[in-house]
Amino acid sequence: AKNCLYIQGLIRGVNFDKSVEWFHILRSAAHKGNAEAQYSLGNCYMKRRRGVEQNYNLAVEWYRRAADQGDAKGQCGLGDCYYNNHGVEQSYEVAVEWYRRAADQNDAWSRKSTMWSWTLLFKWCTIQSWILLF
Incomplete structure (x- = not known):
């Protein structure tokens, strides 16, 4: 876990070479199939961490690999991509x-994200209903 923090630039005083x-x-x-590493790599591409260029398509690819293995963080990350239109429609x-x-x-x-999504979806549907009425 500490290794992932180095990469994501979350530990102060870490030099760039160590992050690379x-x-x-x-x-x-x-690449060897470690779901936690796949999720963390997705984060690197999503959030432009430590010299990694932001690339939503690669973030989606790595989140999906983790998610397909049943990794909850990968599933939540992939949900965020769909929610925010990052790398997917x-x-x-x-x-x-x-x-x-x-x-x-x-x-x-993800429980919090699910509740937030349903709240926004409900508000959107309510607004659409009002638009149709008037």
């Missing part, structure tokens, strides 16, 4: 489905 070294280790673990329905899958594993963040 850990990025290569992370990428290797992700925006779809609140698909976002909520990924959040639900993660929430079914008792992932607290």
Whole structure:
């Protein structure tokens, strides 16, 4: 876990070379099928961490690999991509489905995301109903 923090630039005082070294280790673990590494690599691409260029398409690819293995954080990350139109066509329905899958594993963040998504979707439907009435 500390290695992922190095890469994501979350530990103060870490030099750039150390981050690059850990990025290569992370990428290797992700390619070998480690779901946590896949999720973390997705974060690197999503959030432009430590010299990694932001690339929503690669973020989606790595989140999806983690999500397909049942990783709750990967499922939540993929849900965020669908919710925010990052690397995939925006779809609140698909976002909520990924959040639900993660929430079914008792992932607290995805439960919050699911509730937030449903609240926004309800507000959007209410606004659309008012527009149709007037």
